[in-house]
Amino acid sequence: MTERIVVVGAAVLRDGCLLAARRSAPAELAGRWELPGGKVEPGEEAEEALVRELREELGVEAAAVRRVPGEFPLREPYVLRVWTARLLEGSPEPKPLQDHDELRWLPPDEVWDVEWLDQDVAAVLEVVRGV
Ligand SMILES: Nc1nc2c([nH]c(=O)n2[C@H]2C[C@H](O)[C@@H](COP(=O)(O)OP(=O)(O)OP(=O)(O)O)O2)c(=O)[nH]1
Numbered sequence: 001m002t003e004r005i006v007v008v009g010a011a012v013l014r015d016g017c018l019l020a021a022r023r024s025a026p027a028e029l030a031g032r033w034e035l036p037g038g039k040v041e042p043g044e045e046a047e048e049a050l051v052r053e054l055r056e057e058l059g060v061e062a063a064a065v066r067r068v069p070g071e072f073p074l075r076e077p078y079v080l081r082v083w084t085a086r087l088l089e090g091s092p093e094p095k096p097l098q099d100h101d102e103l104r105w106l107p108p109d110e111v112w113d114v115e116w117l118d119q120d121v122a123a124v125l126e127v128v129r130g131v
Helices: 046-058 108-113 118-130
Strands: 005-014 017-023 037-039 062-073 078-087 100-106
Touching (some): 005 046, 005 062, 005 118, 017 118, 046 062, 046 078, 046 100, 062 118, 078 118, 100 108, 108 118
Parallel strands (some): 005 078
Antiparallel strands (some): 005 017, 005 037, 017 100, 062 078
């Protein structure tokens, strides 16, 4: 059995809006929308990985708030675990620095206006359910 590798995804929320990020690479994912995040590195806690990835990818200072229930299968051996997150006071505005070419703050009635990665749909449903 292959060991699962955890990818953390951040549902960054602000004023009731969810931050979505459009992937610019690799080719098979480019153009589709996801929750920003990435792989947890050895020796790292998931919430630490989340904060690090948000800093690297978006240039923001953020904190994990709560775990969104569930674990969402990605391409083997990866699984996605999601936390809601918030920007810290004084954080720079998010910018697509790495892996993404566009960001959008989605109000509740626009959450399904972007083409999420197929494997993210269940996670986003769970986020929306909890908001
Ligand atoms: N970050 C993120 N990755 C996702 C989501 N859904 C999904 O299938 N993935 C996939 C894309 C990648 O194959 C993998 C995470 O890779 P990544 O490229 O974001 O991770 P990373 O920043 O650690 O990248 P690297 O070390 O490989 O450069 O999970 C999602 O919602 N967020």
